[in-house]
Amino acid sequence: xxxxxxxxxxxxxxxxxxxxxxxxxxxxxxxxxxxxxxxxxxxxxxxxxxxxxxxxxxxxxxxxxxxxxxxxxxxxxxxxxxxxxxxxxxxxxxxxxxxxxxxxxxxxxxxxxxxxxxxxxxxxxxxxxxxxxxxxxxxxxxxxxxxxxxxxxxxxxxxxxxxxxxxxxxxxxxxxxxxxxxxxxxxxxxxxxxxxxxxxxxxxxxxxxxxxxxxxxxxxxxxxxxxxxxxxxxxxxxxxxxxxxxxxxxxxxxxxxxxxxxxxxxxxxxxxxxxxx
Amino acid sequence: xxxxxxxxxxxxxxxxxxxxxxxxxxxxxxxxxxxxxxxxxxxxxxxxxxxxxxxxxxxxxxxxxxxxxxxxxxxxxxxxxxxxxxxxxxxxxxxxxxxxxxxxxxxxxxxxxxxxxxxxxxxxxxxxxxxxxxxxxxxxxxxxxxxxxxxxxxxxxxxxxxxxxxxxxxxxxxxxxxxxxxxxxxxxxxxxxxxxxxxxxxxxxxxxxxxxxxxxxxxxxxxxxxxxxxxxxxxxxxxxxxxxxxxxxxxxxxxxxxxxxxxxxxxxxxxxxxxxxxxxxxxxxxxxxxxxxxxxxxxxxxxxxxxxxxxxxxxxx
Numbered sequence: 001x002x003x004x005x006x007x008x009x010x011x012x013x014x015x016x017x018x019x020x021x022x023x024x025x026x027x028x029x030x031x032x033x034x035x036x037x038x039x040x041x042x043x044x045x046x047x048x049x050x051x052x053x054x055x056x057x058x059x060x061x062x063x064x065x066x067x068x069x070x071x072x073x074x075x076x077x078x079x080x081x082x083x084x085x086x087x088x089x090x091x092x093x094x095x096x097x098x099x100x101x102x103x104x105x106x107x108x109x110x111x112x113x114x115x116x117x118x119x120x121x122x123x124x125x126x127x128x129x130x131x132x133x134x135x136x137x138x139x140x141x142x143x144x145x146x147x148x149x150x151x152x153x154x155x156x157x158x159x160x161x162x163x164x165x166x167x168x169x170x171x172x173x174x175x176x177x178x179x180x181x182x183x184x185x186x187x188x189x190x191x192x193x194x195x196x197x198x199x200x201x202x203x204x205x206x207x208x209x210x211x212x213x214x215x216x217x218x219x220x221x222x223x224x225x226x227x228x229x230x231x232x233x234x235x236x237x238x239x240x241x242x243x244x245x246x247x248x249x250x251x252x253x254x255x256x257x258x259x260x261x262x263x264x265x266x267x268x269x270x271x272x273x274x275x276x277x
Numbered sequence: 278x279x280x281x282x283x284x285x286x287x288x289x290x291x292x293x294x295x296x297x298x299x300x301x302x303x304x305x306x307x308x309x310x311x312x313x314x315x316x317x318x319x320x321x322x323x324x325x326x327x328x329x330x331x332x333x334x335x336x337x338x339x340x341x342x343x344x345x346x347x348x349x350x351x352x353x354x355x356x357x358x359x360x361x362x363x364x365x366x367x368x369x370x371x372x373x374x375x376x377x378x379x380x381x382x383x384x385x386x387x388x389x390x391x392x393x394x395x396x397x398x399x400x401x402x403x404x405x406x407x408x409x410x411x412x413x414x415x416x417x418x419x420x421x422x423x424x425x426x427x428x429x430x431x432x433x434x435x436x437x438x439x440x441x442x443x444x445x446x447x448x449x450x451x452x453x454x455x456x457x458x459x460x461x462x463x464x465x466x467x468x469x470x471x472x473x474x475x476x477x478x479x480x481x482x483x484x485x486x487x488x489x490x491x492x493x494x495x496x497x498x499x500x501x502x503x504x505x506x507x508x509x510x511x512x513x514x515x516x517x518x519x520x521x522x523x524x525x526x527x528x529x530x531x532x533x534x535x536x537x538x539x540x541x542x543x544x545x546x547x548x549x550x551x552x553x554x555x556x557x558x559x560x561x562x563x564x565x566x567x568x569x570x571x572x573x574x575x576x577x578x579x580x581x582x583x584x585x586x587x588x589x590x591x592x593x594x
Contacts, residue, residue, distance in 0.1 A: 117292060121531075126562055167520070
């Protein structure tokens with residue numbers, strides 16, 4: 001299986017990128033040439049490679065590289081935290097719906113449909129406007145609008161598994177529903193949960209950047225890749241680097257997580273790989 | 278078929294009820310509830326506030342309030358905007374044409390390009406073109422739409438100065454089709470990129486599946502030309518499942534439109550939504566949220582019914 005993953009070249013490149021981004025965020029304090037919130041108007045819009053700013057400075061003379069590294073911390077932690085909540089909610093709802101079936105299943109399915117009917121950004125903006133923005137609240141509202149796909153994937157997997165011999169056998173031996181779910185079914189869903197988790201990180205990073213860009217997410221002076229682009233549009237003529245670099249970071253991070261999810265899926269299901277890749 | 282139809286419509290109705298419950302909950306989650314805007318006004322005394330709460334029916338039990346609100350929703354009585362007192366439904370319908378123009382133009386171009394590239398990718402699987410398309414599609418699905426739009430403005434409006442950076446037409450100038458199209462080009466392309474990628478990927482997967490079927494091998498064995506097989510035998514069946522994609526994509530397209538409209542100052546529904554958040558205009562916010570959700574439910578239902586009508590396998594399973 002690991003060999004099958006490493007054969008997916010974009011996925012391998014992506015893992016490397018994610019590790020680099022992660023290290024950058026982790027050691028942001030040491031790698032940053034300057035304090036990310038230090039305002040120095042004499043350095044306003046300093047071009048890249050001038051006045052000691054490798055990637056230039058923004059409208060308040062803050063160092064773009066330092067802000068990118070620190071913003072990575074915020075964006076990646078929101079992405080990871082939202083992924084954990086999303087996956088837990090999705091896996092629990094999905095397994096219960098798939099195993100118990102009947103009314104519970106129907107209810108969960110319709111609830112999923114209802115939540116999927118709201119355009120995600122609309123929903124996020126409404127929630128974000130009502131709740132005071134913080135790392136925790138961002139994580140929660142992103143999860144609230146993201147658990148549906150995981151629920152569907154896990155439910156589908158449980159449905160195909162629950163009639164298999166080993167489950168029927170366990171049931172015949174008198175195992176309780178909870179035991180069957182936890183001991184027999186859950187271990188067999190770890191694969192698709194891993195896929196869902198990587199895709200959820202990608203989605204969460206993207207959604208965080210959207211709301212922060214629109215001004216309802218992470219609030220300045222704290223930097224996130226999204227809010228660094230807040231006013232970028234007004235400075236195109238003088239300082240295009242302010243608009244370019246944060247977007248490149250978001251695209252790199254999201255593409256990488258998406259490719260890893262893709263590679264994991266192919267590695268877990270070779271049939272799928274042959275049909276797609 | 279009749280059974281399938283009835284079941285599917287019933288499901289959609291249940292989803293609509295849940296959607297309205299969701300909207301109602303969010304409305305009451307708002308700090309201060311639906312009357313919050315009046316509480317902010319310095320001229321309001323506590324007695325005024327109490328009277329208002331009573332007039333708005335906010336002192337009634339929650340389930341009664343919900344029924345009243347849902348009844349209003351069903352009878353096109355969506356309340357009035359806090360911002361200018363206009364009827365919510367009117368405020369929204371004013372903005373629909375601009376959004377429809379933007380979405381339809383992005384959609385039609387995206388479907389054409391997506392189908393074409395998807396077919397070529399499937400027929401020439403593992404070719405350089407196929408690999409390049411896979412990579413491009415993945416990046417296109419990962420780029421934040423707002424940043425793509427910003428880069429479009431930077432390159433085409435700021436550096437090359439060939440396209441306008443925003444608005445639906447030149448301000449103050451009389452209506453001219455050419456001018457409108459020039460203004461449409463950048464926003465529609467921005468919105469279309471994600472759609473092209475999705476359509477291309479789905480077409481490719483669907484084509485590959487059909488190409489593996491026995492009847493395609495039979496056609497090959499009979500000596501039918503490859504071109505005829507792809508276009509007549511394979512494509513016809515590969516397109517069927519794609520019918521549902523249009524419905525499934527709708528929520529994401531709305532989201533993309535919101536962001537695109539914000540960046541390009543396009544006077545559509547998405548921009549209205551963002552503006553209304555700034556004004557805490559809850560009736561309009563809820564109106565748009567409900568309106569888009571209902572469209573999505575209807576769109577998915579329509580797609581499923583069309584799918585069942587053209588593919589008998591669906592309604593019998």
